[in-house]
Amino acid sequence: DAAVTQKPRYLIKMKGQEAEMKCIPEKGHTAVFWYQQKQSKELKFLIYFQNQQPLDQIDMVKERFSAVCPSSSLCSLGIRTCEAEDSALYLCSSSQSSETLYFGSGTRLTVL
């Protein structure tokens, strides 16, 4: 699989703290997606960037998250104030348009 890098691998935060996760997309990929997965269930779409611009995001992201892709080499997803239900695996993926999505290994966030 292609190399999408996510850091950190594990993140532990207290309720109310801020969290930040980083993603380095595969070189040359113009689309970046973030997904949230709880307990190995379905992947929930969070936000989609095309050429560093956010094109679509769910309400939860608009309200409590901060996501940017300032360059094609580094994107980040942040949670302003962590809540218990934010505990999940956060997966970043990238692709060229209309092609295969490649995933990173994810950041597993635990909110205590």
Add this chain to the structure above:
Amino acid sequence: GMPVEQNPPALSLYEGAESGLRCNFSTTMKGVQWFQQNHRGRLITLFYLAQGTKENGRLKSTFNSKERYSTLHIKDAQLEDSGTYFCAVEAHTNKVVFGTGTRLQVLP
């Protein structure tokens, strides 16, 4: 939203058996991708299809955009095939939405 339903939700197969997984979606889509998620959580790409059928070893996938479904067929199941299989459909807006998943257990 764009609900993407997968059937069955869970499946058990004995080694050597075969079965099909199905992915249904509510509107026409540009493409579909199938993944296997292993016990460590890693997503492994299996196929991307914009139309028709693709085959790779013991796996075969079809995509019928008009009828709004895709299938993944596994033959001669092996223990390492165990995991959760997700389809992900790509809308014409390029947004990608995942299905609900099928948890497969291959038994010796």
